[in-house]
Amino acid sequence: MSSYRFCRTDDVALLVEALNRCWSPYFPGEPAMTPASFKRSIRDLQVWCSSCMVAFSGSDPIGVLIGAKRPSGTLIHKIAVHPHHVRQGHGRHLLTSLGSKLSILGPPRMIAEVPETDVAAAGLFSACGYVQESILTDYVLEGPVLSERGNAARVEGPVLSDARGPAAGGVEGFVIPVTIDDLAANGLLEDGHPQVCWERSVETLTARKDDITGLAVASDERIEACVLFVDRGADEREILSLRSFVDDDGARLTQLLSRLGMGTFRFPKVHPAELSTDLLQSLGFHAAGGHLVYATTARSE
Numbered sequence: 001m002s003s004y005r006f007c008r009t010d011d012v013a014l015l016v017e018a019l020n021r022c023w024s025p026y027f028p029g030e031p032a033m034t035p036a037s038f039k040r041s042i043r044d045l046q047v048w049c050s051s052c053m054v055a056f057s058g059s060d061p062i063g064v065l066i067g068a069k070r071p072s073g074t075l076i077h078k079i080a081v082h083p084h085h086v087r088q089g090h091g092r093h094l095l096t097s098l099g100s101k102l103s104i105l106g107p108p109r110m111i112a113e114v115p116e117t118d119v120a121a122a123g124l125f126s127a128c129g130y131v132q133e134s135i136l137t138d139y140v141l142e143g144p145v146l147s148e149r150g151n152a153a154r155v156e157g158p159v160l161s162d163a164r165g166p167a168a169g170g171v172e173g174f175v176i177p178v179t180i181d182d183l184a185a186n187g188l189l190e191d192g193h194p195q196v197c198w199e200r201s202v203e204t205l206t207a208r209k210d211d212i213t214g215l216a217v218a219s220d221e222r223i224e225a226c227v228l229f230v231d232r233g234a235d236e237r238e239i240l241s242l243r244s245f246v247d248d249d250g251a252r253l254t255q256l257l258s259r260l261g262m263g264t265f266r267f268p269k270v271h272p273a274e275l276s277t278d279l280l281q282s283l284g285f286h287a288a289g290g291h292l293v294y295a296t297t298a299r300s301e
Contacts, residue, residue, distance in 0.1 A: 002062070004093060006101070007052045012038055018054045018061035023080040044207045045198065046070050047077060053097060055081070055090045063090040067098060068198065073109030074102055074298075075198045079121070095128045102298035110298055113197060113269065113291045122292060130294035136197055136269035137277070139285040143235075143262040173252075175259055178216035178226055180209035186223055188245065197269035197291075200240050212240060215259055217252040225252035227260070235263035242267065242275065250279050257283060 007015060012035050019033040031037075041047045051067030051074055062085040066078040076098075081090045102108060113136060114121045126132075183189040189202055198204070205212065205228065216226040225244040229237045237260060244252050257265070269291055270280070277287075 001058075002088075002090065003056045004053060004063075004097060005056075006097075007049045007054060009049050011049055011052075011054075014054060014061070015049065015052055015064065015066070018064035019066070019078065019080075021061050022064045022082045023078055025083050026080060041066075041068075041077070044204050045075070045077060046203060046207075051098065051102075053094050055085075055094060057085065063094055065094040065098060069107070070201075070203060071107060073107050073111055074098070076110065076112040076125075077198075079112075079124075091124050092128055095124070096301045099128075099296070099298045100300045103300045106298075108298045109295065111198075111293060111295045113293055116290050116292055122294070125294040128296070129299075130296045132292050133295045134271060134293045136271055136291040136293060137287050138289040138291075139267040139270055139280055140288045141257070141265040141267070141283070141285045143260065143265065173217045173219045173224060175255065176216055176218050178214040178218075178223065180205055180212060180214070180228070182216075183214075183223070183226065188223060188226070188243075194243070194274040195271045196241075196274055197271065199269065205240060215256050217255060225256060227253070227256045229260070229265075232266075237263060237265050239265055239267040250282055253279075253283055 016033045016035055016038050024032060045068045047066060048069045051069050053065045054061050055063030063081040065076065068075040068077045079091060079094060099110060102110065112125055112130065114125060211230055212228050214226055214228045216223045218224060224246045227239060228241040229239045232238055242253060267285060
């Protein structure tokens with residue numbers, strides 16, 4: 001007999017077990033989930049144990065749903081059914097049960113960011129009434145980044161050691177280190193922030209601020225452009241935010257990227273409203289996969 005239940009804050013060990021049993025078989029290249037990494041997702045993504053569910057066969061977890069909740073809505077962060085128990089309605093039951101709960105407690109908006117190659121997951125969400133809303137594109141840039149629209153720029157040593165100095169390419173200002181707190185103090189973190197994926201939202205950036213490095217082009221009056229990123233090792237960096245606050249055809253963004261030097265720069269899940277494809281291509285990025293955003297309004301079944 002199968003059974004299902006919502007989780008509590010003291011169910012972290014159960015959720016870790018369920019993820020390693022049900023999610024990991026589909027993603028063998030990912031590191032195993034640990035209590036520490038799960039608690040980090042609570043901090044960074046606002047995963048709520050009360051928005052998580054586990055399906056059981058006897059005492060064995062056979063399905064798991066991980067939900068992250070913010071005032072704007074609930075993200076279905078992960079959902080998986082053990083390979084020996086697929087096509088038995090467990091995934092649908094997990095989704096509809098959470099939808100019934102949120103239709104009463106809110107927030108009513110439910111979304112999922114599904115890899116475009118995951119046909120099974122896309123089919124599940126469509127069958128449960130979710131509608132595709134947008135496409136998020138993963139972009140990659142291979143350094144060195146071009147500075148002044150054609151000259152390769154390389155920074156030797158630590159990325160911030162040579163950061164302060166006049167901007168190039170006809171841009172007046174200075175390239176300086178910048179923090180999440182600096183952006184917030186200048187009203188640039190929340191106000192007018194473009195639509196972004198859940199993992200690069202203002203809430204996540206704020207939660208991860210101690211792990212994030214930033215550079216900005218600044219004039220005497222204001223910050224004019226910024227890039228936020230984290231090092232992933234082996235000359236690879238993940239860009240978390242890339243924004244210009246002036247209309248300069250990408251000149252300031254080019255200057256900032258050129259200060260990052262050599263390596264691979266990944267910019268995941270970019271929403272069309274965040275930066276245009278034409279601008280990203282002019283900066284040297286190319287598309288490398290993507291995710292489909294599915295959304296629905298919670299309702300009682």
